[in-house]
Amino acid sequence: MSSIPASADRAAIASETKARGGARFWRLKSFARDRAAVFSALFLLVVILGAAFAPLIGHYGPDEADNLARYRPIGTLGHLLGTDQQGRDMLARLLFGGRVSLLVGVAPTLIAGVIGLGLGLIAGFVGGIVDQIVMRCLDVVFAFPMVLLAIAIAGAMRPGVLTEIIAITIVLIPYFGRLARTATQGVTPMPFIEAARAAGGAPVTIMLRYVLPNVFSPVVVYATTLMGLMIVVGAGLSFLGLGVQPPTADWGAMVAEGRVVLRRAAHVTILPGCAILVVSLAFNFLGDGIRDALDPRTIRR
Amino acid sequence: MSAPATLEVSDLRTRFGDASSGSTVVDGVSFTLRAGRTTALVGESGCGKSVTALSLLQLIEPPGEIVSGKVLLDGRDLLALDERGMEKVRGARIGMVFQDPLTSLNPALTIGGQIVETLQAHQRLPRAAAERKAVELLARVGVTNPEQRVHDYPHHFSGGMRQRALIAAAISCSPSVIIADEPTTALDVTVQAKILRLLRDLQTAMGAALLLITHDLGVVAAMADEVLVMYAGRIVERADVDTLFHNPRHPYTKALLACVAGIEDDRRTPLEPIGGSAPDLRNPPNGCRFSPRCPSVRDVCRRWDQPLRAVSADHEAACVLVEREAALV
């Protein structure tokens, strides 16, 4: 869990403005060379599928308490990853919990991405007083440490998945906004935009057809990296009890529940944390891979 | 040989990469620098001139390494020195001026600071004395208002002035050898002449040996006493400047001169580019390295590498034709 490093901004912007068509093929080949990124992409696919098809995997439901099978360690027959203090199957809980945790990481990032992209585009393209107002508003959110604001917002509302999503979305919008604005400011003064203006294009059209495609790539790279971080943040909110309520499974909430039995059955805490860690890492590598694939300097034929 | 030898380089070899797959970018270079004389090292980009200069100061970093050779400064072999020993030589006995004055200066330190640090690295001067000396040095290299400008940062200086400041740092400890690696290439033409004149004046006043590395034959004509022509890691011709321009003997030298428009040439005199391109030193050609591109190539050139042959007392060229022409005389 961390604040968004400014280096991610700079790195993302470094992949601006590309030639189209033929370049896409080389970009894919370049991506394919990054084994960590490819592996991560496949891994995430497996995780997502596992979470989506959770009911079809294994014998147990996530909420099936079994008093006779409590505290089973990893590797027990029938409970591959053991059980928790209520006898619930850990594997099932991880898979079902993955649904919530992934949703809480991915959804706000996408929503904030769209909103932030829009705001940044407008601010960067129109400039002037509009830019000042938008950036000032975003600065206000930047004035809060990200995690704290998310917690404060989520804490003020009723606990639940929607609360978490809303809180994280609000907190993320400025980061996308700032990135999109900087990228837009890089593209707007370019000659081909002037040419489009001179040809009599309406500003909105120009923004969407010419500026947006060039701003898109840094935003996509950023979003991928952020998804990993937001899964951690979301887990943090759940850990504090601001998300789903028991008995619903969610990785962060599972860590909190496992905390009580840390001495007796450490795996109840260790497993969900590992899940968060591994998924976050995978998004990290994936983001790096996409960034390198889009950066013209690293494309090798 | 009038002046005594200050720096003698013998058979210097510097390689990048390992023995099997690397390229020996400086391959058996030998020359002598003498006090008060300007020696120009000429060649195309990539021929190894800069690497030669860096090798003299042991500034080559992995994957490059100096493989063999001797560099005798007043009798002592520099290549035998360890890093500590070299630190005493660099800046104090040999001063170096680099190509791009903008990137050669640390933007976070003052101009004065970057001169003072050279002084303090070699002389036990109290800070105030070193600063005064820095002001003197700036004045000496032609920076106006040195008392104020010594506190300025590099971004306040123009390109020419930055180079002057760098020269000031390079000569601050009165070295006996000055190496200038393309000192004017990054500067405006009007400034180039001034900087060259400055170097000349300083050299004369200090009685130092100047090694001037350049690809610009105009600079060579204006500044050099002696010229070394380098191609593909080797010296292919050595002569004093007048002889080189009027009686070049190596086909490469002749071709270089033909590339450049003389001031008397008119539009009808064609510029003759040299066909082909420089060899890949990972796999140098058998025989003479210039043979693939040489207009006067003979069979023997392709088979046997040509050593430097004396044309006269002060003139050598690495070409078989020297022998043949001598035989004809």
Added chain:
Amino acid sequence: MASFLIRRLVGVLPVILGVSIVIFLLVQLAPGDATTVLLGPQATEAAKAELRQALGLDQPLPFQYLAWLKRMLSGDFGVGIATQIPVTSLVGPRFLNTLILTFSSLLLAMAIGYSVGLFAALRAHSLFDRLSMSVALLAGSAPPFWLGLILVLLFAIELRWLPVSGMQDMAGAGGAVDMLRHLVLPTVTTALGPAAIIARIVRSTVLEALSKPHVRVARAKGLGRAALLRRHVVLNALPPVITITGLQLGYLLGGALLTEVVFAWPGLGSLLYDSITARDLPVIQATALVVALSFVLANIAVDMINVILDPRLREA
């Protein structure tokens, strides 16, 4: 320098204003009537009516905000619902505890991050480099609250070297040593994430600084290794490092909250958590405000340091 500081402080005023608006709006987010939210479900009708009056709750929102702002500026932050203690006296001592944790974490993160990053850059591509960067990647991606629990498992439960949680006052039974014992695990937990990020940034900026031409020029002048590193590498690598370190402050101030909960460290973070659980909005507001203001001021301080280090920024 002074003018820079004044300009920054003035520039930040609208942001602080905005911050106060956001915190004010938190109440609006909460479900239920504002008076119930602020006074708690046990409040009497009379108390509610009084508060309604004081805050002008029948008035349109902007007026409410101004009334609230007036209260704030006169020092009245209300009373904690659960405790009925004035919020200011609740927040004060907790703030100090959080500062202790935050500063020691920051120092530890800097110590580990700078040294590991510098060493990795100077020995680029070596085993140490690759190993340390891999560890940094893991530490930076792991959820800190979970890391904290792992550390507790290892050091407090299995090895029994350190206490599981809590904090002892220096005035308490064990004195300073005991406080330090209780400080170790929370500090390490909080510091790991930022240390990892700092190490990676230090490594990349030092590598970039090392490749700059003026480093070779300085070497050619005969500068020794120490002066070379100090004046031409580290000095130039510092600005982005300082900026990133400053950014970590944001995490430390806010995210250390989770560590405080895990280790029951009595700081602002655990106060926030308790007040969230108790739906004690006045305390939530005050805590958020304190943290946000500290963060804003800390960022200005970081900018000042940056300006001192890089003369080119002074004209900006």
